[in-house]
Amino acid sequence: MIATSAQQEQLFIGIDGGGTKCRATIYSASRGVLGTGLGGPANPLHGFERALESIMLSTQLAMRDAGLRVEQVHELIAGLGLAGVNLPNLYDKIMQWDHPFKQMFLTTDLHTACIGAHEGQDGAVIITGTGSCGFAIVNGQTVNYGGHGFAQGDKGSGAWMGLEAVKAVLEDLDGLGQKTALSDALKEHFQAKNAMGIAEQMAGQPSSSYAKLARFVLAAADAGDVVAKAIVQEGADYISRLAKRLLESNPPRLTMIGGLAEPLQKWLAPDVAIRVEPAIQPPEMGAIYFAQHALAAHSKEVG
Amino acid sequence: MIATSAQQEQLFIGIDGGGTKCRATIYSASRGVLGTGLGGPANPLHGFERALESIMLSTQLAMRDAGLRVEQVHELIAGLGLAGVNLPNLYDKIMQWDHPFKQMFLTTDLHTACIGAHEGQDGAVIITGTGSCGFAIVNGQTVNYGGHGFAQGDKGSGAWMGLEAVKAVLEDLDGLGQKTALSDALKEHFQAKNAMGIAEQMAGQPSSSYAKLARFVLAAADAGDVVAKAIVQEGADYISRLAKRLLESNPPRLTMIGGLAEPLQKWLAPDVAIRVEPAIQPPEMGAIYFAQHALAAHSKEVG
Known part of the structure; x- marks a missing residue:
């Protein structure tokens, strides 16, 4: 006792x-x-x-x-x-x-x-915050996809989204890429006059700094900007593929957590979105x- | 005297x-x-x-x-x-x-x-080595495009090509992307069994480490690998746009230097390739x- x-x-x-x-x-x-x-x-x-x-x-x-x-x-x-x-x-x-x-x-x-x-029960989880990755536990077996780190992995994450936005803006401001509303948004955010003014401030910055720019991409995508929509959709498509890969293990539940889980929801493949349950x-x-x-x-x- | x-x-x-x-x-x-x-x-x-x-x-x-x-x-x-x-x-x-x-x-x-x-005369130059950028001097005026640094800029460079290759391989090895011959090439190069084995060795590496992988991409593209070809073509397309932007200033000559200048030549837009002269x-x-x-x-x- x-x-x-x-x-x-x-x-x-x-x-x-x-x-x-x-x-x-x-x-x-x-x-x-x-x-x-x-x-x-x-x-x-x-x-x-x-x-x-x-x-x-x-x-x-x-x-x-x-x-x-x-x-x-x-x-x-x-x-x-x-x-x-x-x-x-x-x-x-x-x-x-x-x-x-x-x-x-x-x-x-x-x-x-x-x-x-x-x-504590079996299930799968996708994290989409600064980084992204997927994990599942089913019958004592675990599987793990993505999560390979910035900038080589973690597609669909906030840092990935921010980096893609900076890339698109630098090309636009050089007159080498598609016009995007993100350019004005980032120029204002960085108080920068041109591409180099943005590049200088982001040079060598960690993933967390790029992740802070994700909100601009989501906002521009919601407002219909073609470049921002393409970035968000490409990221969401990866997250949908990640979810489908996890569901191959037949986890009873699938959860998405992290700061981008909610905003990405509507961009996911419908057969994935319907499976997502809260943590x-x-x-x-x-x-x-x-x-x-x-x-x-x-x-x-x-x- | x-x-x-x-x-x-x-x-x-x-x-x-x-x-x-x-x-x-x-x-x-x-x-x-x-x-x-x-x-x-x-x-x-x-x-x-x-x-x-x-x-x-x-x-x-x-x-x-x-x-x-x-x-x-x-x-x-x-x-x-x-x-x-x-x-x-x-x-x-x-x-x-x-x-x-x-x-x-x-x-x-x-x-x-x-x-x-x-x-010392007027002209334009594109550097495509570890990084990429373009520069021209015409009538005392200079213009400068690209060169915004790894990983947010320098598209078409060796580091960009290496990073795109690692991204594609990690997706392939996770079963989330297109199959590519680059996966076997990089697994052998890194003596790695899986995606994490490659990701771990490249995590936090500088642009020069990624640039060392460019030769695998060029070789796989030459051998007809669809993923590698898409990477090289996307990079070369950017370099062609960069060249056309520089040619807008009417430089009398255009030169490409750096380790990727020669291998990229055949992937450039024909109207750009014909303009390239040696340094x-x-x-x-x-x-x-x-x-x-x-x-x-x-x-x-x-x-």
Whole structure:
């Protein structure tokens, strides 16, 4: 009975770390969500130390929110869903981190998003935010498409859309491409007189900077601009193909999350759009389920 | 008479600094080319200190080749054509550099390439190597198109071609795109089993790494691969539009230089291809003409 009571009181922290922010949620089985915290960028591919700092900041804020003492971090069992750790090198590097938690279980942000979206049940998830990718879990098997990173992958994402817009505008302003309303929109946004004025400000910028331009593309597409419509449709077509590829695994549910999930909805193939259902829980809760599940499996192995 | 003789003996150094290498040539009006030197990458946008190091290395090697003493660097009048200095901030930063030369005149690598290609006369030049851009000088007026940098600009360049190839291969290997022979070529090149194996190796790589893949695209296009042909044709179409835009200024000559100039030739629009003539002098000599011209203008102003 004492063991059971202690287990019920075990505190979990679920951490969802992506390219622009890191969310942490503290949870106990008996009392539910106790506190949440928000940190900065946590994609270790784009800055390893920065990612660890964001993880620790969101952890500390969640602990304060939950009314925990600083040293109680050693009592937490952590589930981490992190962008970039599909790369084996990064996975190993994070696992070698001298973390402060009682135990830490690590997987990709896609995996925890999928677990959260379907509350631990089988299903598929497409993320379309700064980046894009697809993931499904069916009968213990996982599949994973896209998510190859800016600028070579992540088609249909905000960063991809922003980059395509900049490319189209630079061609238009050079008199080498189709006229587009995006040119005036970006010239105003960047307070730039010409192509070089825009190019200079975007040179070497990370995916998050390009993703900020996606709203201009969506707005221009809605207003009927031919170039913007072609960009959004090309991106949405890729997302539709991604969804169909995931549905080949016969997941019972399909969810789309991320900032572009809602605006892209009407551009998707109708047979895909009709399959999209809302996420039941956020990725941070998926990270907690992941840790609980891994812990149970771990206990079984040890016991 | 003494002044004239001294002026004839004035040594010039012409430096052409681009994304992958830096070439220096030492020249005197009476004796012609005295020595040459080759250094590493010298695009200050991709590494300011590195660019200065490459400039100094190529200078030292050219001086040694010319049989000059180290301290004679202070006697050289330098003409610099550098990538990236179309950006006003970078131009100013280089001009503030505590350089060792007697005098230094700075312009873009495009400008010096154009001066060299037409031996100081009016003309237009398109560079298609790692990057792409177009430039023309006609009746003292210059025009400049493209060259907005990887990955937002420089269409039709080696880096653009390599990036398009990686994008197509990642889609193919995910089962989301058209089949292409490029997939087997890149899997073998990267010793990768799947899309992620390629994506991981190319993540965050600079334009020069993508440009190294252009040869696979050109080879596959020549062998009839539909995807590769579409990439090369799209790039060549952009270069043809760039050429036509430059020809609107009525330059007497049009030259294409850079590693892709020759392989792209047969993909260009016929009315463009027929206009392309060889470069008369290399960009380093263009940098020397630029310095001589600037010096003469400067003397006139002072005198």
